[in-house]
Amino acid sequence: MSLELVKCGMCGKATVVEQGERCVCSVCLEEERILYVRVRTLLRDNEESRLTIKDVAEMLEIDERKITHLVDSGYFKLALHGLRPND
Numbered sequence: 389m390s391l392e393l394v395k396c397g398m399c400g401k402a403t404v405v406e407q408g409e410r411c412v413c414s415v416c417l418e419e420e421r422i423l424y425v426r427v428r429t430l431l432r433d434n435e436e437s438r439l440t441i442k443d444v445a446e447m448l449e450i451d452e453r454k455i456t457h458l459v460d461s462g463y464f465k466l467a468l469h470g471l472r473p474n475d
């Protein structure tokens with residue numbers, strides 16, 4: 389495994405991760421996990437409405453960038469279609 393320098397998807401700070409790992413620093417790992425559960429619950433409770441990343445960010449009052457990070461990290465594959473406004 390080689391290491392690479394990436395930008396943390398949550399806080400934007402530079403961090404070193406193993407190649408192929410998700411781009412999140414150790415400080416944000418816990419926050420990412422909690423955020424994932426919150427978004428997952430929100431999506432489940434709003435299955436019929438096609439929420440975009442912006443909708444989710446506004447409803448949870450969370451930085452839109454963090455929601456995008458979760459989607460880009462491969463979470464919410466099933467909901468991805470509804471999350472991306474322009475797909």
Ligand SMILES: [Zn+2]
Pocket residue numbers: 396397398399400401412413414415416
């Ligand atoms: Zn971070």
